[in-house]
Amino acid sequence: MLIAVILALAVGTYGFRAVGVLLHDRLDLPEWSRRLLPIGAAALLAALAATAALTEAAGFAGWARPAGVLVGLVLAWRRAPFVLVVVAAAGATALLRLLGLP
Amino acid sequence: MxxxxxxxxxxxxxxxxxxxxxxxxxxxxxxxxxxxxxxxxxxxxxxxxxxxxxxxxxxxxxxxxxxxxxxxxxxxxxxxxxxxxxxxxxxxxxxxxxxxxxxxxxxxxxxxxxxxxxxxxxxxxxxxxxxxxxxxxxxxxxxxxxxxxxxxxxxxxxxxxxxLPVLRDRDTRWVALTGAGLAVVTTPVLPAGLPVLLALGALALLLVRGRRRPPPGDDGLTPDPGTRQDEPTPVLRAGEASC
Structure with missing residues (x-):
């Protein structure tokens, strides 16, 4: 049973990934819809970032995580190096949790 | 990199x-x-x-x-x-x-x-x-x-x-922000995965706005990523200027 679950997940996930890539060649998309694709991908990534920053198991993630992400956001805006953005976001969140913020 | x-x-x-x-x-x-x-x-x-x-x-x-x-x-x-x-x-x-x-x-x-x-x-x-x-x-x-x-x-x-760099494009920024908002708002009520997919619905904004395209580079310096729509713009402009 376990192996069937893992295989189904693996095949399905790979299917989503590969079908998109392979369809890219097969579909002769008109120019206007080609322009929509990167915008759609940006919307998906923004939605992932926003839900990952704010929510946990369909509820609010607590204050420490969004606060840390906000620190990262401000640094990214000021064109800080990527590594600094990531480390500062994690560090700020860790520090706030250490101080007792959920 | x-x-x-x-x-x-x-x-x-x-x-x-x-x-x-x-x-x-x-x-x-x-x-x-x-x-x-x-x-x-x-x-x-x-x-x-x-x-x-x-x-x-x-x-x-x-x-x-x-x-x-x-x-x-x-x-x-x-x-x-x-x-x-x-x-x-x-x-x-x-x-x-x-x-x-x-x-x-x-x-x-x-x-x-x-x-x-x-x-x-x-x-x-x-x-x-x-x-x-x-x-x-x-x-x-x-x-x-x-x-x-x-x-x-x-x-x-x-x-x-x-x-952030991609969000400098005005259309992309609006769609991404709206999509992120949709996803966050629907997360408590929809099964995991659906809220993020729903963000694609924000592409409809481009259809509503019609073919009216801003000239390239218009308003490109105030990207607004995802979660903070109420960010004070002047501070960010200062940030841009410091580079």
Missing amino acids: LRDVAAIGAAMLAVGASFGAVAVAAGLPAWATLAMSAIVYAGGAQFMAVGLIAAGSPFAAVLAGLLLNARHLPFGLTLGGSLGSQRWRRLLGSHLMTDEATAFALAQPAGDPRRRAFWLAGVLLFLAWNAGTLLGVLAGGAVGDPTVLGLDAAFPAGLIALL
């Missing part, structure tokens, strides 16, 4: 270790835990599946995991040829397609730079996730909770940093 990927890779190593430890603690055999990281290779779906398997709902584990991963189809459609021209590259590259690898690739201009970014991020992050899982399986309960290190903030912060 390598350093940037390594930063996310380090976080993935730690979260992968926590996945390994959590899965083994939930009663999954070591081989199944390792196999999941290698052949499913989708962090969110793996954590969710372990929880649902442990709760005795294997069918739900598959459905929920696939719903969560459906977003990879539009990612693949967008990346397309950026994986390389040979067929084996497309087939192998598809397996390495994660949110982070996609974000690293799309942050680069189309063509060779994007292809290199995708493969660098794809391979390194895959190795990091699987090495982390192995560490977690071996170390078990000795692996700490990644939230103590604030790693749950590292991933959204990294995604936002990669997205």
Whole structure:
């Protein structure tokens, strides 16, 4: 049973990934819809970032995580190096949790 | 670039270790835990599946995991040829397609730079996730909770940093912000995975706005990424100016 679950997940996930890539060649998309694709991908990534920053198991993630992400956001805006953005976001969140913020 | 990927890779190593430890603690055999990281290779779906398997709902584990991963189809459609021209590259590259690898690739201009970014991020992050899982399986309960290190903030912060340049385009910014808002608002009421897919609905904004396109470069200096629509603009302009 376990192996069937893992295989189904693996095949399905790979299917989503590969079908998109392979369809890219097969579909002769008109120019206007080609322009929509990167915008759609940006919307998906923004939605992932926003839900990952704010929510946990369909509820609010607590204050420490969004606060840390906000620190990262401000640094990214000021064109800080990527590594600094990531480390500062994690560090700020860790520090706030250490101080007792959920 | 390598350093940037390594930063996310380090976080993935730690979260992968926590996945390994959590899965083994939930009663999954070591081989199944390792196999999941290698052949499913989708962090969110793996954590969710372990929880649902442990709760005795294997069918739900598959459905929920696939719903969560459906977003990879539009990612693949967008990346397309950026994986390389040979067929084996497309087939192998598809397996390495994660949110982070996609974000690293799309942050680069189309063509060779994007292809290199995708493969660098794809391979390194895959190795990091699987090495982390192995560490977690071996170390078990000795692996700490990644939230103590604030790693749950590292991933959204990294995604936002990669997205910022793309959000300089006005249409992209509106669609992405609206999509992010839709996803956050619907997260409490929809099953996991659907809210993020719903963000694609924000593309309708472009249809509503019609063919009226702003001239290139118009208003391009106030990108507004995702979560903070009420950010004070003047501060950010100052930030731009400081570069």
